[in-house]
Amino acid sequence: MHIRTEKAERHTLSVLVDNEAGILARIAGLFSARGYNIESLTVADVTEDEKISRITIVTSGPRGVIDQIISQLDRLIPVHKVTDLTELGAHVERELALVKVRGTGDHRIEALRLAEVYRARVLDATTSSFVFEVTGGSEKIDKFLELMREVGLIEVARTGVAAIARGRDAA
Structure with a gap:
């Protein structure tokens, strides 16, 4: 069978x-x-x-x-x-995530470096943590979170996917 x-x-x-x-x-x-x-x-x-x-x-x-x-x-x-x-077919998908990360010592420098690579914006900074805003496809956000786990990920809030068809006509 x-x-x-x-x-x-x-x-x-x-x-x-x-x-x-x-x-x-x-x-x-x-x-x-x-x-x-x-x-x-x-x-x-x-x-x-x-x-x-x-x-x-x-x-x-x-x-x-x-x-x-x-x-x-x-x-x-x-x-x-x-x-x-x-x-x-062709459509645009985006998601937004707020990502809280520990930020002290070498981890602070690494978190900021990774944020720059992923074009994440710093929304809040204290002496011990950051809150980043990162937007893009779900895969990009997943990868950013994976890297931030190594640095000291504390908390994540995600919006979910927003999507729209490409071109001049409505889907």
Whole structure:
């Protein structure tokens, strides 16, 4: 017997919804009820009248699972449009992280050097620590955190992925 296993793929989904109470809980419930994992989730209103919100979800799974997620999201009543930005092609993704790091002695110099390499801004500095702001792709932030762990990482807060299709047309 040969068991076929599909490779899990990372996908970024853009979901336009009515900006109403409970919609985020319904979407999270859809994922949890089926055992799908949400790797990143961000929500913000995107219209001047604040009636429509964009939910950006990063998830992973085999192609069939991703198609099922999109289909189930599309069927929710307050959902206007689901776009798989990964399938669409060229898109821009960014994330922001606030990173608190110990900063004394040689570790202080190394933390500042690494921050400069990763274009992280110092938002707060004391005699014993720094808070850096770093933006970019998730991989860049993951690597920055990995290096800061060696220097003295204390705490991290991440926004989650914000993404938008490239080009002049809306996704």
